[in-house]
Amino acid sequence: MAHILLVDDEEAIVYVFRRxxxxxxxxxxxxxNPVAAVAAAGAGAFDLLVTDYRMPGLSGSELVARLRVANPGLPALVVTAYGAEVALAEANVRVMNKPLSPADLVEAVRQALVQAVAP
Incomplete structure (x- = not known):
């Protein structure tokens, strides 16, 4: 079972995406919040990061960079309402726009996990 780190500063989004x-x-x-996410990542390994982009403290791209210090190959899915302003040219990072259907979220997570293990 893949372990996902989910980060969003809106509790309602966290609740729904988690479910x-x-x-x-x-x-x-x-x-x-991204600071709590960094702490959680320090306590254990994750297979994928699903994060918002605009958050207080660290942006989604800054969070990806911080977590990749300890886990360089960590794939990430950035889900944001501000997709037009997100310019991530990082490997294994996909940007998706909110709102996002449950089926689209789950499929994007599955695809990111498959791509992460593909040679």
């Missing part, structure tokens, strides 16, 4: 992902069979650790 979608857990129903799809993923283990989910959730944080409502």
């Amino acid at each position: 979608y992902l857990e129903r799809a069979g993923f283990q989910v650790t959730a944080a409502t």
Whole structure:
């Protein structure tokens, strides 16, 4: 079972996305701020990061960079309402726009995990 780190500063988004992902069979650790996410990542390994882009403290791209210090190959899915301003040219980072259907979120997570293990 893949372990997902889910980060969004909106508690309602965290709640809904967590439920979608857990129903799809993923283990989910959730944080409502990027500082808590960095702490959670220090306590254990994750297979994928699902994060918002605009958050207080660190942006989604800054969070990806911080977490990749300890886990350079960590794939990430940035889900944001501000997709037009997100310019991430990082490997294994996909940007998706909110609102996002449950099926689209789960499928994007599955694809990111498959691509992360593909040679």
